[in-house]
Amino acid sequence: AFEDSVYEWARNHRVHHKYSETDADPHNSKRGFFFSHVGWLMLRKHPDVSEKGKTIDMSDLLQDPVLVFQRKYYKYLMPLLCFGFPTVVPVWLWSETWNNAYHVAAMFRYVYLLNCVWLVNSAAHFYGLRPYDKNMEPRENVTVAVMTLGEGWHNYHHAFPWDYRSSELGYFRFNFTTRFIDFCARMGWAYDLKSAPLSMVQRRVKRTGDGTYRNPFPHSVWGWGDRDMTLEDKKEAVVLHGRTMQNNSAEESAKTL
Numbered sequence: 001a002f003e004d005s006v007y008e009w010a011r012n013h014r015v016h017h018k019y020s021e022t023d024a025d026p027h028n029s030k031r032g033f034f035f036s037h038v039g040w041l042m043l044r045k046h047p048d049v050s051e052k053g054k055t056i057d058m059s060d061l062l063q064d065p066v067l068v069f070q071r072k073y074y075k076y077l078m079p080l081l082c083f084g085f086p087t088v089v090p091v092w093l094w095s096e097t098w099n100n101a102y103h104v105a106a107m108f109r110y111v112y113l114l115n116c117v118w119l120v121n122s123a124a125h126f127y128g129l130r131p132y133d134k135n136m137e138p139r140e141n142v143t144v145a146v147m148t149l150g151e152g153w154h155n156y157h158h159a160f161p162w163d164y165r166s167s168e169l170g171y172f173r174f175n176f177t178t179r180f181i182d183f184c185a186r187m188g189w190a191y192d193l194k195s196a197p198l199s200m201v202q203r204r205v206k207r208t209g210d211g212t213y214r215n216p217f218p219h220s221v222w223g224w225g226d227r228d229m230t231l232e233d234k235k236e237a238v239v240l241h242g243r244t245m246q247n248n249s250a251e252e253s254a255k256t257l
């Protein structure tokens with residue numbers, strides 16, 4: 001991807017979440033769309049970024065031998081895997097010309113995907129709804145989600161940064177990335193996946209949402225007695241000529257107490 005080593009990328013990402021929209025945020029959207037998109041890579045880091053970056057715990061990544069190896073030999077691995085490999089494969093597999101393979105499979109792919117990823121830092125902080133937390137800048141951006149295979153549901157991601165899904169699945173939540181992680185988990189390559197339950201999400205929505213939330217898992221009832229029917233509805237319902245239903249309602253009320 002040529003977006004720096006996993007270690008450096010993860011540290012920037014953690015600082016971004018910890019100090020979002022401040023001078024310590026590497027791509028602080030308060031400094032404008034262009035800065036958050038690509039300008040932050042063209043300028044010297046704000047001193048707060050470096051200072052706060054030193055306080056972030058990165059010990060978990062330093063314990064991974066693969067990531068340590070990648071960080072150590074990044075300057076050799078990057079040109080080989082980002083440009084060399086994508087150029088050689090089309091030439092070998094379907095006799096593509098070297099010129100086309102280099103300019104399309106390597107360079108165009110690289111530039112296009114870079115901008116798709118950068119849109120998460122820029123467009124997804126400027127355009128979209130904030131159903132989970134209206135007090136933060138990250139938004140739910142459908143266009144970015146489609147372009148990045150699921151990384152555009154940014155308001156959810158910042159509200160629940162530890163949720164591996166990066167979004168609440170359901171509704172129109174296009175999220176191939178989560179499905180790929182689920183596949184890796186089935187293969188034993190990913191584990192200890194954490195996600196926010198619906199009850200936690202809805203509590204956050206009621207507390208800080210902007211009012212645009214739509215429940216992706218709506219519960220309908222088949223009729224009286226369905227376990228998803230609320231006690232409030234049962235209490236307010238008018239029961240005519242009642243015998244057993246009134247007794248059942250009383251028993252259910254007693255259980256809740």
